[in-house]
Amino acid sequence: MSSQLSPARQRIIKTALELFTTQGVTSTTTRQIADLAEVNEVTLFRQFGNKYGLLLALLEESTAFQNLGEYLAKNLYNEGDVSQIIHDYASNALLSLEQVPELMRSLIGEASQYPTENRQVLGRGIKKINQQLGDYLAKAVTQGSLNTNLPPHKLAALLNATIFGYAIIEFTSEFTELWQNQDDFINSLINLFVTQNNLSTPAFSMNTANLELSSEVVDLPGNLVFKILQQARKSGLQDYALAYVLFAAGLSVNEIISLQKTQQIQTPQAHILQISTPTSSRQVPLNQWIMGKHYGVYNNNPLAKWLKSRKDDYPTMFINDKGSSISELEIQQRWQKWTDNMYTPQSRKPTIIQTQHTWRVEMLMRGISIENLTILTGCTDKQLQPYAYRAKEKSAIEQATNLDQKN
Structure with a gap:
């Protein structure tokens, strides 16, 4: 101020x-x-x-x-995969709006009650955000990385209208069931605004959107996974447990948010999480070995230590400072802290969704069948095929490397 x-x-x-x-x-x-x-x-x-x-x-x-427009535009790089940039932009916008659902509902739903001057200020703010995104899209068109039948600034306005519309519906109402989760929405957004406009540009696969609909898998290398877990460990017991569940069970952020302390089966032989949704239920074991490194035993691992340290009566497995279930925003903020100054081999910031990529590929690399992985993930054979291909690709690289070392 x-x-x-x-x-x-x-x-x-x-x-x-x-x-x-x-x-x-x-x-x-x-x-x-x-x-x-x-x-x-x-x-x-x-x-x-x-x-x-x-x-x-x-x-x-x-x-x-x-500063809202500048914050939303901070990931609009001059170069890079348009799908990735739109994914990051939409994620940032939704994270910002999720923090102020009541204010958003008032600003939009009650705007007709405001004096003209107030509505004009709102309009100028939205115009500024559209302008910044439109400038980026115009540059992408000029560079040949985006094909569109719409003027870039109209495309930007339509993109933002879709994001704000989703936020209004999802953050101010219950049981809409329009999309499986936020990643599913963002994946659909990219598919609508980018992929269909770039049918002749195969480079723009949705490599960080919802995995179940992705044609490309982008898993994280073992050394980077180890660094992320180490940084989470330095941040405290709960952070370490969160990172451990992400990499050891391949759960989505929404699944982690809904976990209750009672949704675990812990014995000297296994540590299993019960995942329940309105339409299905499944069990997923926690891996004690992640990318070649050992993270405790079944009854003494980062998650077990976190739960054992709890002295409260709150039912949720992961909590915020107020004792409520941790939110997607709070997990995203923790992830950003763990991965600060880290980059993937593709020279991008690691994203949470890549933990699921990594876990599924690792399971296949360690010999689990596609059929059994469908049981653990709730996905179909078709949805898991990209992971099977990535696992075969990594196996081929390992085999070629081993042959070279033998020679």
Whole structure:
């Protein structure tokens, strides 16, 4: 927030943002804002006129809105795979919007109640975000890495409208069942906006989108997996346990979020997680060996140590500071911390979805059959074929390397 603003004005705007974020604009009163900001309500009226004048000031003066476009555009590189960049852009946008569902619902759903000036500010903010994405897409068209029948800035506006529409539906309602999860939505987005516009450009396979629909598998090398686990270990017991479950069981972030402490079977011979969804149920064992390194035994591993350290009565397996189930955003933030300054052999930042790539390929490399892997993952034979091909590719490389060493 600008340093030129008076302390009282800064405090009022900051408090309004907090209340609008947690309970929406309509449900927040000027009295609540004034009391929490420790000012007289008359001061608020003198500074802003009314609640909508305060909202207008918030939209124009708060850095939370001034920098939103720059934050969403931070992964729009000048070069690279368009599918990867759109994937990162959509992920960043949804992570930002997921933090403020009540404010988003108010800004969009209640906009018709706002004065014209407020709606104009909202429109200018959205226009700025569209402009930044459109500039990137225009450059991609010029470089020949994106084919589209639409002007780039119209394509950008349509892309953002789809992302915001998904966020409004998913973050403000329940049981929509439009997509299996957020990765499924982003995969569909890329398939619609990139793949269909690049039928003559086979390089743009969706290598970091939802694995079940991906034609290319991008697993992580063993040395990078080891580094990520080491960084997670330095961050604490829960972080280490989270990273361990990602690499040792190949679960999705959504599956991890819904895990309860009771959903484990632990014996001296096995440590198994029970995965339950509204439509299916399956069991997945935790690997004690990950990419050639040993991570404890069945009853004494990073997850077992984390659960043993718990002194609370919260039912969920992984929790945040408030005792609630950890969110996708919080897991993403932890992942970013673990992988800071790390890059894959493709010169990209590692993504969480690649832990699932890695686990599935490793299972096949260690001899599990496709049939049995379908049982553990809930996927079909067809969905697992890309992993089978990647496992064969790695086996061929290993065989060629071994032959060379023998000679």
